[in-house]
Amino acid sequence: MHFLSHINIFDGLEDQELSQILALGKESRLKPQEYIFKEYGPGDRFYILKEGQIEITVHNPVNPPPIVLATLAPTEVFGEFCLFDDAPRSATAKATQPSLILEILKKDVFALFQKETRIGMVILQNLGTVLCKRLRNTDKNLRNHLLWSELNTPLP
Amino acid sequence: MHILNQIKIFKGLDDDELSSIYHLAIPKRIETGQYLIREDQRGNSLFIILEGLVEVLVENPVKPGETIPLAKLRAHDVLGELSIFDDSPRSASALARSATDVLEIPKVELWKLFEKNNRMGMVTLRNLGATICERLRSADMELRNCNLWLGM
Numbered sequence: 648m649h650f651l652s653h654i655n656i657f658d659g660l661e662d663q664e665l666s667q668i669l670a671l672g673k674e675s676r677l678k679p680q681e682y683i684f685k686e687y688g689p690g691d692r693f694y695i696l697k698e699g700q701i702e703i704t705v706h707n708p709v710n711p712p713p714i715v716l717a718t719l720a721p722t723e724v725f726g727e728f729c730l731f732d733d734a735p736r737s738a739t740a741k742a743t744q745p746s747l748i749l750e751i752l753k754k755d756v757f758a759l760f761q762k763e764t765r766i767g768m769v770i771l772q773n774l775g776t777v778l779c780k781r782l783r784n785t786d787k788n789l790r791n792h793l794l795w796s797e798l799n800t801p802l803p
Numbered sequence: 804m805h806i807l808n809q810i811k812i813f814k815g816l817d818d819d820e821l822s823s824i825y826h827l828a829i830p831k832r833i834e835t836g837q838y839l840i841r842e843d844q845r846g847n848s849l850f851i852i853l854e855g856l857v858e859v860l861v862e863n864p865v866k867p868g869e870t871i872p873l874a875k876l877r878a879h880d881v882l883g884e885l886s887i888f889d890d891s892p893r894s895a896s897a898l899a900r901s902a903t904d905v906l907e908i909p910k911v912e913l914w915k916l917f918e919k920n921n922r923m924g925m926v927t928l929r930n931l932g933a934t935i936c937e938r939l940r941s942a943d944m945e946l947r948n949c950n951l952w953l954g955m
Contacts, residue, residue, distance in 0.1 A: 768924040772888065775935065779891070785942040
């Protein structure tokens with residue numbers, strides 16, 4: 648059983664295809680408190696957490712402590728939106744424990760997608776599905792917030 | 804010059820590929836005041852606006868019967884595109900504000916095409932993903948500001 652077969656963005660790929668992706672990866676060890684990337688930094692690669700724990704945070708414009716968005720466990724993927732666009736990182740990723748990550752460069756992934764279009768299609772479909780779910784959730788939360796604040800705003 | 808050439812989500816496809824998508828398209832006319840998409844209904848197609856004006860809106864959960872306008876879409880805009888990725892119900896309604904001509908592309912047919920021509924699938928899905936990413940980033944930012952404003 649392939650290590651990558653547990654990862655949802657690779658759902659539907661065969662072992663031989665997973666091996667081609669794995670071959671692109673480079674492992675790095677991280678110490679606790681070590682940053683992997685920072686919000687607004689360039690996004691040219693994505694990561695798979697193999698061991699340890701990663702915290703995803705965003706800058707808090709009002710108060711100093713950053714806002715924690717997620718705490719990632721092994722087999723979770725992060726920084727993957729760079730496969731869709733060239734926008735800067737939308738959050739910061741930092742190890743909170745000794746960790747082992749696999750990093751894969753976007754340019755290498757796209758070179759593979761050009762040769763193996765099925766791999767590209769499957770991964771982009773999986774990623775898109777994740778994105779859609781997040782967009783639907785965020786939109787719903789946002790709408791509820793706006794309504795809530797509207798209801799609680801005293802009339803002039 | 805292909806008509807689908809001007810549609811953002813098909814950027815990078817060649818004329819033959821665009822024609823194969825065009826063959827799937829069903830032209831439809833929506834009169835002013837008619838709904839093209841209803842919130843919470845199953846989404847089986849995406850739509851490309853050729854001409855007209857469509858308003859995207861959602862039900863106001865606090866004041867039943869009222870709606871909240873989200874966006875106005877015009878020629879060359881695409882709607883219902885989230886249905887390509889998932890089977891969730893429509894997240895919003897789309898109401899024609901003027902007589903509107905659209906091309907309806909059934910999701911099942913589009914996927915059949917992608918299965919035959921993976922490159923087309925890859926290019927289109929990447930374009931779609933990029934537009935969804937952009938929407939997600941701005942919604943995330945807005946939500947964060949909202950949360951801060953409310954004191955979390």
